[in-house]
Amino acid sequence: PDPRRDPASGALPPPVPPAGATAIQQAAAGGPTVSPSDLVAAEPPRAIVGDFVPDEVLVTVEGNAVQQIATSFGLEVRSQRRSQLLGATLVRFGVPDGRPVGVVLAQLAADGRTLRREPNHIYSLQQAATIVNYAFERIALDAKEASGENVRIAVIDTAIDDTNPALSGVIADQFDAMPEVPIAARDHGTSIDGLIAGVGALKGMAPGARIYHARAFEGGKSTMGVILAALDWAAEQDVRIINMSFVGPKNDLLGVACRNARALGIVLVAAAGNNGPKAPYGYPAAFDGVIAVTATDAKDGLMQQANRGAYVFLSAPGVEMVAPSGAGSDVVTGTSFAAAIVTGAIANLLHAAPDRSVDWVEKALAATARDLGPKGRDNDFGYGLLNIEAAEAAKE
Template structure:
């Protein structure tokens, strides 16, 4: 029935039905029946009510928490062109897939900013402005992504059209390579005493070191005056420059667990720590995270810790693939949303090392995600970590991921192969099997064993 109605609409319309809406100055309600309006010498047809009904309301709406605005360089200034791993030749960027038209917002999984979409295109701010004008959108930011090799434009939807509806409209413009929602990501900290992590992962605290290894953390802001982090941070980037810093807790804990020194001994003291602030109030967006990932790659990060979880997003997936192609090891939290939760991304992307959390007895954290994407287990239940003003007990796959990032920095310093796939294979082969024999969906390959990995490198 729906197909027949669509065929009838196409037959009756004087031009192609997917030529979409008018520029802002002549924008109309997309629910109006088919009308034409001039735009740059073309007749533009407004989609009729029947198509709006088919797309239905977006899933962002009130169910999605307000996401931080993207932080982007103006116009065409390239950011994150990046040398990546200095020892690795930079391959040509993998282009994001040219997505097929979205047929219903119900196909959009996860929370997203309800009045924004992200697109990639060849060209700069001028092309983005033309596209925005044609479809009645606002250009909220544009920047060149070094990892994606294209301009990323963040468009605002000023008239209340659902995100799925706008993505379908944009499918008619051949200048756009990818069109995705601006998904929302959340930090992975669960509610939570000598730090037992060193013992459980077989890493000698007195010999632990990440000296000469560059480790980037994408997280909240950190406390630069904390005794464990003072003088440790080699570079900082603020992906939310227009938003006041209120939260420094999670970022302080993650960076401290990796590179803390002095009164608090991190897993890899001496590491060259690069810290990108991309979260406030526990949430971030795809656009913000892309800018932080670009920055980390451009600063020569060899390991990037991503202790957050969100839905699958093609742009972020492509950026992660390109980062790994440059030789950068990506470590991510598997998620704290329980056994029945959907896969957590970026941990579930191929090649990313997905880390779940265990306790002092090597028992799995009850809130941990499960799934075939889980690679490794590491201490993440009631571990001691720095917080602003001192230390505290923390729990979550976030902290397990940080411990694995620190362990990998030790391996790199000791001369282990730095290519991401080779390192992942080494860690899987030397892990201590937990749960059922072999790899399983709870513990992955098992508990990371730094001593065995050092011996087997």
């Protein structure tokens, strides 16, 4: 008989943690029960910028320690999956006891089993509520010759109305990153897909392109965890371009995913944002390697409510354009739709020469854009208005 066994209960005592063990190590070893509020933080509580889910954190973990981490820190495992773009297991932990997210992130930093720790930020679609599509003329793209035939494009947006005639034969596949949320709106995603590759009366910039559509928004909102799931699915479809017509705060997990998607040879296009000249930078547009698009009108004037900043890369039509919607068609305004115009235009470049790299695309668009503001790149228009005819003629 083991002399340590309790004669009454027959149970062995819990393992003894090493001398000087932290509260986290004691809890993990089955030692004294530690209140989560007493856990030692490895860094000061984080000041979190932007909206986020108040009782969740996103953590990347290597290995099989997810449940142990949850137990050690008084958290709930709400979801977990292996992320291709993050190269680790992405875990959505719930915080059931009301601790501030910034405190939980600081506490988790003390555990070497966690790789990255971020809030579950909230992102918003970039549509300004407000006639033939004037975009072809403004970006120097011949509507009769426009084609994105067989170019694979991912769109992360709302659900779509795939019965709209403009999307007939356009959608190659769909993925629902939030299946537990009922679908109420389909307009925004339908407009984006239609502007990129619509057919018939509402012809898009790149007819013939194959759209891989991920639903990740409802009520104009989504969370970082949902968006990352959509991005992973998009990367698995071997797409050449990803359109992200949404904006939110800076999040390191999103930055890593974008950087790794670009390393796979995917061109990333994002809306610069509709939150006004004094708004903070909008992400993912403001990450390096993402083409941030602002919106101009039929006279090449800047959309008044557009974000400004050094991250703005390119201008494209996005004010009062006719686009497909869940109800048939609508007049739309926003940097969301300007991003779709740029995505479709890039599909034309890749259709003409499939071997063109991400670097080539970015350099060609920057070098050939028509300057609209102060000489050179500026915070309002970026390099200027997209000129697809000139970009097509750029040297390889």
